[in-house]
Amino acid sequence: TQLLEQSPQFLSIQEGENLTVYCNSSSVFSSLQWYRQEPGEGPVLLVTVVTGGEVKKLKRLTFQFGDARKDSSLHITAAQPGDTGLYLCAGALSGSARQLTFGSGTQLTVLP
Amino acid sequence: NAGVMQNPRHLVRRRGQEARLRCSPMKGHSHVYWYRQLPEEGLKFMVYLQKENIIDESGMPKERFSAEFPKEGPSILRIQQVVRGDSAAYFCASSPQGAATEAFFGQGTRLTVV
Numbered sequence: 001t002q003l004l005e006q007s008p009q010f011l012s013i014q015e016g017e018n019l020t021v022y023c024n025s026s027s028v029f030s031s032l033q034w035y036r037q038e039p040g041e042g043p044v045l046l047v048t049v050v051t052g053g054e055v056k057k058l059k060r061l062t063f064q065f066g067d068a069r070k071d072s073s074l075h076i077t078a079a080q081p082g083d084t085g086l087y088l089c090a091g092a093l094s095g096s097a098r099q100l101t102f103g104s105g106t107q108l109t110v111l112p
Numbered sequence: 113n114a115g116v117m118q119n120p121r122h123l124v125r126r127r128g129q130e131a132r133l134r135c136s137p138m139k140g141h142s143h144v145y146w147y148r149q150l151p152e153e154g155l156k157f158m159v160y161l162q163k164e165n166i167i168d169e170s171g172m173p174k175e176r177f178s179a180e181f182p183k184e185g186p187s188i189l190r191i192q193q194v195v196r197g198d199s200a201a202y203f204c205a206s207s208p209q210g211a212a213t214e215a216f217f218g219q220g221t222r223l224t225v226v
Contacts, residue, residue, distance in 0.1 A: 004154075031213050042116075042203050042217035043155070088154055092213050098168050099145065100212045102154035 003027060004089055006103035014111050016078050021106045023089035024071045029101075030094045032065055032072045037086040037105070079110045114139065116206050116218035117186075124224045125194050133189040133221045137206030144187040145215055146179060149201040161187060162210070194225045 005024045013019055023032070031050045035043035047056050049065035049072060056063045060083075062075040072089055086107050090100040117136040125131050137144050142163050147155040157171040161181040172179065176194075181187040191198055201222050205215035 002154075006154075033213060040219070040222075042205075042219045044217070048213060090155075092211075097211050097213065098160050099157040099171070100147075100155075100215075102147075102156070104152075104154045 002104055003101050004091060004103035006087075006089055006106050008106060009104065010107050010109075012109040012111065013079055015080055019076050019079055019108070021074045021076075021087055021089075021108070022071070023073070023103050025091070026070065027091075028069050028094050029091035030069070030097065032069070032089060032091040033100070034063055034072070034074055035088040035090060037088060043088055043090075076108075079108075081110045081112050083110050084108060116141075116204055116216055118202075118204050118218035118221050120221060121219065122222045122224070124226060126226055127195060128193050131191040131194050131198070131223055131225075133191075133202050133204075133223070135187040135189070135204030135206075135218060137187070137204075138216055141206035141208050141216075143207045143210050143215070144181050145205045145207075145212055146187075146189050147203045147205065149203060149220070151200075155203060158189075160210075160212070167210070191223075194223075196225050199223055199225045 033048045034046045037043045047063045052067045052069045054065045060077045086105045088105045089103040146158040149155045159172045159179045160168040176192045178190045201220045203220045205217045207215040
């Protein structure tokens with residue numbers, strides 16, 4: 001069983017549409033991160049959220065950390081083909097900053 | 113300012129051979145983490161090392177896998193007697209302090225066992 005459940009697993013949308021990706025757990029995380037991974041490359045960090053209820057914006061991307069620090073969401077406004085990629089959430093469990101627990105990822109395809 | 117360097121990028125091994133994966137951390141980073149990514153899955157933690165020390169190997173298979181981070185040179189992930197199930201992408205990350213949340217990832221080594 002996955003400690004971090006991501007949904008949806010696959011998402012294919014048209015350019016200009018909005019989308020939300022979810023990352024849920026029954027465990028509490030001291031922080032949660034979102035990465036984007038291109039084919040053949042390593043994950044690249046997009047954002048880290050630390051405080052329950054925190055909202056961070058990165059251009060058209062909005063990240064939210066749940067109040068209880070068990071879940072997070074990534075919302076993309078007006079998606080573009082350049083947003084295509086694998087989006088991974090990852091968290092550091094409370095009391096364990098030495099390793100990250102990753103979700104299984106959401107493969108996003110934005111069609112022109 | 114070079115990032116985390118992994119080599120080789122692609123490695124093909126026959127069943128039963130040994131695979132050696134190398135990771136040079138970013139300059140100034142003395143903490144290294146290894147993760148494995150199976151097809152269609154997220155990354156799974158394997159091991160966390162500081163220079164000359166294994167700090168956490170809770171994600172490492174008990175047999176055939178070993179890791180080191182010597183005083184000089186890159187970190188090495190060694191897989192002995194590889195099997196088809198070892199085929200995966202192996203990622204290394206490094207951080208300046210022992211916080212995995214501050215780590216930068218390399219481009220990975222894609223291991224294929226034939």
